[in-house]
Amino acid sequence: MTDAAIASRLGHEHVADIVEFLNGKTAEEATGVVSHMPLKWAVEVLDQPQFHDACEVIEALPQEKAVGILEGMSADRAADVLRWIEEPAKGRLRDALSPEAQVAIDHLLTYPEGTAGALMTTEFVSVPSNWTVQQTLDHIREVERSRETVYAIYVLSPGTRRLVNTVSLRRLISGNPGDSILSVANPYTPITVPPNLPQEEVARTISKYDFLAVPVVDTTGHVLGIVTVDDVIDAMIEEQTEDVQRMGGMEAIDEPYLEISFKEMIKKRAGWLCILFISEMFTASAMQFFSDELEKAIVLALFIPLVMSSGGNSGSQATSLIIRALALHQVRLRDWWRVALRELPTGITLGTILGVIGIIRIVVWQQTGLFDYGEYWKLLAVTIGAALIGIVTFGSLAGSLMPFLLKRLGFDPASASAPFIATLVDVTGIVIYFSVAWLFLHGTIL
Structure with missing residues (x-):
């Protein structure tokens, strides 16, 4: 065709x-x-x-x-x-x-990309404040095709052309034709945003006031344009997509998955993977430091994946929660200590739950003959339980505080990706695990 x-x-x-x-x-x-x-x-x-x-x-x-x-x-x-x-x-x-x-x-x-000025359109309907409802309706019929939207009409001062008020289309068509346009205007001071406001804040304003569009006004009170809800949605979908990709441990991708070239895919993913791989080398170094303990009690190696993954998972959970809370302004930088005080008992409780499950697992395997953990299996079970409490608590604290640190340093909190947190907790988890093992098993199998 x-x-x-x-x-x-x-x-x-x-x-x-x-x-x-x-x-x-x-x-x-x-x-x-x-x-x-x-x-x-x-x-x-x-x-x-x-x-x-x-x-x-x-x-x-x-x-x-x-x-x-x-x-x-x-x-x-x-x-x-x-x-x-x-x-x-x-x-x-x-x-x-x-x-x-x-x-x-x-x-x-x-205007910089990602700001209200970059998102706004200059095609909006405005009328002088001395017009009537009928004059405004006639004007809309004349200019409607050249305007992106007619969600609201912006009423300007005849002399200075500064924003006086706004009128929703619904209130306009319900007004008496001969009445002043100001008679159907909103009863409150116009809600506006400055041109350099980040698009996330624009979206929050539109959501808070349930607007279909919000005017962008300069410091002198003149309307520069309007940001419509559909433009905000498109921008936020793109922003959230980038954040999800960063949290997955890779650079943001602008194109649809199936349209990305092989070279571009490698370029976007290889850098982060190399950084994470080099970071994981510290885990290997930590394990080498405890090589003597591993030789004495090889049974400890059986539980390394268990305790390390638990810490990484708890850290990833906390990171995801805090990144979202920061994005929605549910918490601010100054609230870091409140988050820490909240995550400390949460981590201890979650670690205790996993520790009990780990102890039950060792007891069941030992008692049913599925595996023999040796003469000191009870001490081993207590070691695993205590290590899980320590590692999960640390993971929760690290995962919750890392986004605050990155934001304080001027980075995107979404850069605190789940793989990055997992790598951090892996290294510290090994130290915690073997320190707890030495504390409980010193003089027995160690």
């Missing part, structure tokens, strides 16, 4: 289905299909953040059509696309845009 035929068939599909279809094609194939779409369809498709190859398609299309699509797209999406197109193609496309589009896109590109 030709590209023109495919484009014609896709014209009857929902835009989300069209994007999903094109994402299954190569950038070259997607470009061929988009090139045969009417301009209105192409704008709608490339305006979707879920479309992976937007930059490649825009760069490969004939300049006239590419410029037409960019000017038809929402300003924030067009800025995102141009941000990742390299020169000289980027400059050529920008220069071909209308002066209004250039100003809007250039303005958005000045």
